Amino acid sequence: MQFPTSTRLGGFLGFQLFALLLLASWLIPATGELWQQWNNATYYFLNGSLAANEQWSLLWAVMNNRSADLIPVIAIFPLLLKSDLIFKSTEVRQGFIGLCLLMFVMLIFRTILDKTAKTMGWTGNSPSLELTPFISLDALYPHLSPKDSAGSSFPGDHASVLIxxxxxxLLHKFNRWSLLLTALAIVFILPRLFSGAHWLTDQVIGGSLIAFFTIAWGRYTPYLAWATPRVDRQLEALFVWIRKFPIIGEWQLFAAPLSNR
Structure with a gap:
């Protein structure tokens, strides 16, 4: 798998510019009013639907439990780890390590945006604390401890990871499997919108800001080309040990590097 060994200015600048334009569209009063209308409409439509029936509200209560954050991992990661869906068999290991390394970059931009949002006054109460009526999943299912409110809701953490x-x-391979993964990512962004814990702009704008700056600095610079093989070598001893186990040891993720075969 080939990561760029020099900065690709098109992607590097393009992703950041698009993220900044999204932010500007929210901060400029004229278009910001449109975003707020979409915020309100999304909240009333999704949170209001929880009154439809008990099974529907229970589903979203479960999806808003902290432990349910593992569900996207269970649903999405097989698409990344199964050979010849998104990554070829020879790319699975490097592709997965590269994705994990991007998450370290994400933490940097998440911290920067969080501090900037608080300093600039971009963050505030979630819609569940601002709008009425509000159907509280926590009140309906307190034993599930669903998240349905936040005092500082911008940006949306889960959305940034999924984006x-x-x-x-999608950048690696545009096919039905990467499109399926994208569809699943969108579905797993929805729970906090149903519960009222996030505004639409928290997810779309906040999540995209973190994600697109991460992609720009992580995917369109030599970072992954430099870091991936180094981490790969450090993990080989662990992977050799894992390969001794049945079933899991046969996963392509843990296969020996091509140079060792």
Missing amino acids: IIATYA
């Missing part, structure tokens, strides 16, 4: 994964897959 990074989907964009990373």
